[in-house]
Amino acid sequence: MTFSNYRFRFITPDAAFVDVDITVNNVKGPDGKLAAVVGISVVFTAVRKGGKWFIQDERAHFAKLPAA
Numbered sequence: 001m002t003f004s005n006y007r008f009r010f011i012t013p014d015a016a017f018v019d020v021d022i023t024v025n026n027v028k029g030p031d032g033k034l035a036a037v038v039g040i041s042v043v044f045t046a047v048r049k050g051g052k053w054f055i056q057d058e059r060a061h062f063a064k065l066p067a068a
Contacts, residue, residue, distance in 0.1 A: 001022060001023065001024050001025070002022070002023045003020055003021070003022055004020075004021050004022075004023065005019075005020065005021040006018065006019065006020040006021070007019045007020075011045075013048075014047060014048040014049075015045065015046070015047050015048070015056075016045070016046045016047075017043075017044075017045055018042075018043070018044050018045070018046055019041075019042075019043050020041075020042050020043075021039065021040070021041055021042075021063060022039070022040040022041075022042060023037060023038070023039055023040075024037070024038045024039075024040065025037055025038075038062065039062065039063035039064065040060055040061070040062060040063055041060065041061055041062075041063040042058065042059070042060045043058070043059050043060075044056070044057060044058035044059070045057050045058075
């Protein structure tokens with residue numbers, strides 16, 4: 001799995017909006033077939049509590065990958 005095109009937009013010092021693309025390789029689908037590459041776009045808000053970052057809310061969806 002690789003992360004790319006990530007952006008952190010800090011709303012406050014303890015809250016951020018994050019947008020990232022994830023590429024997963026060799027994924028077995030529910031039909032049993034192997035997908036060589038699957039793209040996923042993820043957007044989430046993160047908050048810092050007690051010095052640690054936590055995901056507050058997240059949404060992911062399959063992304064169309066550029067042609068190879």
